Amino acid sequence: MWATNAKIVGIVLGTLALYTLIANKIPQVQSEVPQALTLGANVTPEQLVAAGEKVYTGIGGCTTCHGLGERAPNLLTDEKGQGTIGARCGKREPGKTCKQYLYESLDNPTAYVVSGYQPIMPVMTKQLSPAQVWSVIAFLESQGGTVDVTASDIPTTSPASPTSPTSPGGGGGAGGAAFAGGSTDPKAIIQAAGCLACHKLDGQGQVIAPDLTHVGSRRDAESIRRKILDPASSVTKGYEKLAGIMPKSFGTMMSAAQLEALVQYLAAHK
Amino acid sequence: MTDPLLLLQAAADTSRAYGEFPVIGARAFVWITAEVHLMFAAFVLGVPMFAVVTEAIGIFGGDERYDRLSKEFTRLLLVAYSATAIWGAMLVFGLSTLYPRFWAYLTTIFAPSMWLYAALFFVESFTLYLYYYGWDRWKKGRAKLGHWTLGILLNVWGTIVMFIANAWLTYMMSPPRDITPTTDPTTIKLWHAIANATWMPINVHRVIANVVFGGAIVGAYASYRFLAARTEEERAHYDWMGYVGNFIAMSALIVLPFAGYWLGREIYQYDQSMGITMMGGFMSWLWVIQAFLIAVLFLTGNYYLWIGMGRIPGAERFRPYTKYLLIVLVLGAIVWGTPHTMIADSKELAAMGGSHHPFLGALGVMSAKNTAVNLMILTTFLSFLLYRRANTRPVVPWARAGTIIQGAMFAVAAGVVLFYGIRGYFVEAIVRIGFSVYQVLAVLSCIVFVTVIDILMARGAQSLGAIRWGRMPPRSQYALFILAVTFTWLMGLMGFARSGIRQYWHVWQVMQDTSKYAATPALGYASKMISLCVLIFLSLVAFVFWLGGLAEKSTFVATAEGEKGARHVGH
Numbered sequence: 001m002w003a004t005n006a007k008i009v010g011i012v013l014g015t016l017a018l019y020t021l022i023a024n025k026i027p028q029v030q031s032e033v034p035q036a037l038t039l040g041a042n043v044t045p046e047q048l049v050a051a052g053e054k055v056y057t058g059i060g061g062c063t064t065c066h067g068l069g070e071r072a073p074n075l076l077t078d079e080k081g082q083g084t085i086g087a088r089c090g091k092r093e094p095g096k097t098c099k100q101y102l103y104e105s106l107d108n109p110t111a112y113v114v115s116g117y118q119p120i121m122p123v124m125t126k127q128l129s130p131a132q133v134w135s136v137i138a139f140l141e142s143q144g145g146t147v148d149v150t151a152s153d154i155p156t157t158s159p160a161s162p163t164s165p166t167s168p169g170g171g172g173g174a175g176g177a178a179f180a181g182g183s184t185d186p187k188a189i190i191q192a193a194g195c196l197a198c199h200k201l202d203g204q205g206q207v208i209a210p211d212l213t214h215v216g217s218r219r220d221a222e223s224i225r226r227k228i229l230d231p232a233s234s235v236t237k238g239y240e241k242l243a244g245i246m247p248k249s250f251g252t253m254m255s256a257a258q259l260e261a262l263v264q265y266l267a268a269h270k
Numbered sequence: 271m272t273d274p275l276l277l278l279q280a281a282a283d284t285s286r287a288y289g290e291f292p293v294i295g296a297r298a299f300v301w302i303t304a305e306v307h308l309m310f311a312a313f314v315l316g317v318p319m320f321a322v323v324t325e326a327i328g329i330f331g332g333d334e335r336y337d338r339l340s341k342e343f344t345r346l347l348l349v350a351y352s353a354t355a356i357w358g359a360m361l362v363f364g365l366s367t368l369y370p371r372f373w374a375y376l377t378t379i380f381a382p383s384m385w386l387y388a389a390l391f392f393v394e395s396f397t398l399y400l401y402y403y404g405w406d407r408w409k410k411g412r413a414k415l416g417h418w419t420l421g422i423l424l425n426v427w428g429t430i431v432m433f434i435a436n437a438w439l440t441y442m443m444s445p446p447r448d449i450t451p452t453t454d455p456t457t458i459k460l461w462h463a464i465a466n467a468t469w470m471p472i473n474v475h476r477v478i479a480n481v482v483f484g485g486a487i488v489g490a491y492a493s494y495r496f497l498a499a500r501t502e503e504e505r506a507h508y509d510w511m512g513y514v515g516n517f518i519a520m521s522a523l524i525v526l527p528f529a530g531y532w533l534g535r536e537i538y539q540y541d542q543s544m545g546i547t548m549m550g551g552f553m554s555w556l557w558v559i560q561a562f563l564i565a566v567l568f569l570t571g572n573y574y575l576w577i578g579m580g581r582i583p584g585a586e587r588f589r590p591y592t593k594y595l596l597i598v599l600v601l602g603a604i605v606w607g608t609p610h611t612m613i614a615d616s617k618e619l620a621a622m623g624g625s626h627h628p629f630l631g632a633l634g635v636m637s638a639k640n641t642a643v644n645l646m647i648l649t650t651f652l653s654f655l656l657y658r659r660a661n662t663r664p665v666v667p668w669a670r671a672g673t674i675i676q677g678a679m680f681a682v683a684a685g686v687v688l689f690y691g692i693r694g695y696f697v698e699a700i701v702r703i704g705f706s707v708y709q710v711l712a713v714l715s716c717i718v719f720v721t722v723i724d725i726l727m728a729r730g731a732q733s734l735g736a737i738r739w740g741r742m743p744p745r746s747q748y749a750l751f752i753l754a755v756t757f758t759w760l761m762g763l764m765g766f767a768r769s770g771i772r773q774y775w776h777v778w779q780v781m782q783d784t785s786k787y788a789a790t791p792a793l794g795y796a797s798k799m800i801s802l803c804v805l806i807f808l809s810l811v812a813f814v815f816w817l818g819g820l821a822e823k824s825t826f827v828a829t830a831e832g833e834k835g836a837r838h839v840g841h
Binding site for chain 2 (some may be wrong): 012017020022061122
């Protein structure tokens with residue numbers, strides 16, 4: 001019986017070893033967590049293209065469909081005699097530059113569905129950071145075209161369309177004015193600042209930090225302003241152990257007009 | 271109960287959002303405990319299904335062998351239940367200590383269902399004890415029917431328990447679209463979270479998969495007992511038991527891909543990008559491995575049947591055909607395993623002119639793959655049919671016409687599969703996807719109608735001799751082991767696929783995994799984890815079976831009946 005047992009163990013281990021071996025012999029692809037792509041103010045087109053290629057073939061998952069010629073148009077190879085994407089992107093939509101066309105295709109993929117294909121592409125600006133999106137655009141432009149993406153196209157905190165009125169000339173520039181697209185709408189500021197990731201306001205958001213729905217009844221405008229600029233200045237009772245979690249950077253991110261708009265909006269929440 | 275608010279406040283302390291487990295790390299610990307728990311759970315849910323079916327065959331068919339077989343199945347469950355609970359407890363402790371923020375979120379939404387889960391597990395356990403220990407006490411008449419009802423209840427409780435747990439994991443995959451990262455979990459309605467997009471497809475898929483899995487493990491158990499048997503009678507009994515286990519596993523396996531299609535479709539409908547990640551993104555190669563494993567299952571399952579024909583008088587008539595069946599299976603496996611959408615760098619893409627090789631791409635598309643797998647299913651069904659008819663000669667007057675009709679049905683089904691497979695190359699993707707439905711319907715219709723004709727044709731059939739149970743070479747039993755290992759490994763692989771498509775999200779696009787293990791590992795690492803889990807599970811199952819043997823002798827009763835054994839499942 002020992003011989004039989006040994007054979008059974010051998011078969012089990014041999015089968016497991018075979019499957020493991022095969023799975024280790026094929027190309028190994030790990031799904032990485034999208035990382036913030038840091039591109040300096042003096043980033044070169046070559047650096048943008050190199051970064052964009054990594055996103056395109058990696059976490060962007062673009063090659064899943066583009067290149068097959070059946071799920072989505074070929075981008076890196078010729079598509080129906082029109083050349084590669086860099087060569088044809090500027091001719092796709094009248095009045096739109098290659099950069100504008102590519103950005104809108106990533107931001108609103110259903111806007112320009114190429115004839116013969118299904119509208120299956122996800123909104124990439126929701127999946128990638130602005131720096132990643134713009135580097136992909138640079139990479140696609142480099143495929144037969146001219147790269148005209150620059151650092152000024154890449155907003156520091158939130159995406160902005162190259163056609164956005166707040167970002168003339170092709171994109172939101174760096175700096176505080178770009179926060180929430182420069183908007184003084186308190187809801188846009190709250191959205192851009194990510195306040196609701198911890199605070200609850202009008203039924204939305206998390207309840208990790210104090211509920212802001214009636215914040216105006218317990219803090220005046222001055223107190224709210226001070227709290228935003230220096231979160232450690234006062235701590236709401238019951239939340240002592242969360243002290244220090246709220247970022248101290250909001251004062252430097254917002255313009256004075258944005259800060260005031262937000263303060264007055266919250267103070268009105270009695 | 272802890273106030274959910276306090277749990278969330280505690281969760282905000284990022285230093286305690288994640289714990290760490292020594293040596294292997296938090297993710298590996300949760301991976302192992304979840305997978306091994308799931309394997310035991312599948313076993314204890316799958317085995318009662320056919321335990322109750324075989325008991326019914328014993329009651330209503332008057333064949334006591336099935337009753338004894340059913341009891342032997344159930345005996346395997348007793349210790350397996352404890353193992354399931356132990357690994358489940360380890361998983362809960364792992365989640366609550368290593369992923370406290372995520373666990374707090376999940377319990378905030380699902381707490382009431384978790385209490386119900388625990389209560390039902392309790393009820394299920396006691397139903398099992400009553401079912402097993404009452405076997406000999408409630409053996410006759412109405413009492414026996416009452417006993418059988420206990421078996422049905424056992425399945426009902428088990429299925430509800432599984433459905434509840436499935437709600438938690440499917441919520442992680444496909445939370446309702448109105449739930450966002452800023453949604454307060456205390457405001458999410460329980461049923462809204464439970465009835466998410468992938469809940470019911472997973473439920474159905476798992477019910478079928480559990481039957482497959484249970485059958486395979488029972489088959490392996492029987493094969494071990496066969497190899498260890500000291501008498502011809504004992505060998506005959508375990509040969510028969512192994513056959514039944516394999517029959518059930520392979521029969522359910524044939525249906526499983528259809529449930530898989532449904533699940534895949536729901537995933538695509540829920541979120542295109544998730545579906546694309548699953549089928550064409552970084553998981554592309556996973557499906558090539560899956561195709562290889564399923565090819566192993568089909569080939570080994572058929573191989574076992576073909577060897578089994580050696581113990582059936584009259585089967586020699588059909589043996590020449592097996593080589594053609596083998597050719598179809600091998601060709602099907604090759605097509606199914608052809609890579610298609612692979613992640614490649616831009617140089618590789620440019621060199622190939624697309625993301626796949628021009629020649630292999632033609633075989634790697636779904637038109638070819640669907641055609642291949644449907645033909646493999648038809649071929650396997652034909653193997654079963656030949657096996658069924660091996661020792662009989664139909665005597666009904668329309669026997670010849672019936673056989674011709676059966677042959678025509680096979681030809682039509684294969685023709686439909688081939689037609690839509692080829693046509694799929696000339697239509698748009700959205701149209702092509704619909705073709706798989708016609709292919710599946712053709713195959714299922716063929717299976718159903720051919721079986722009905724075969725049953726009618728077998729009435730009063732002339733026997734060419736009893737099946738010589740036990741007259742099987744040892745290699746047939748080793749094939750059953752390969753089936754069990756492959757089924758188990760496949761289960762681990764598909765678990766990785768289902769869970770891995772969430773990528774760096776605990777809850778898809780609602781709660782992000784910010785731990786150091788957030789990246790989803792490549793298949794190489796995953797395969798090592800799967801093999802480790804399978805090894806742990808099979809070692810424990812071997813221990814469980816050994817314990818079962820210590821506690822009580824086999825329900826096998828050595829009688830001349832075992833030798834006679836002319837009847838078996840399928841006749």
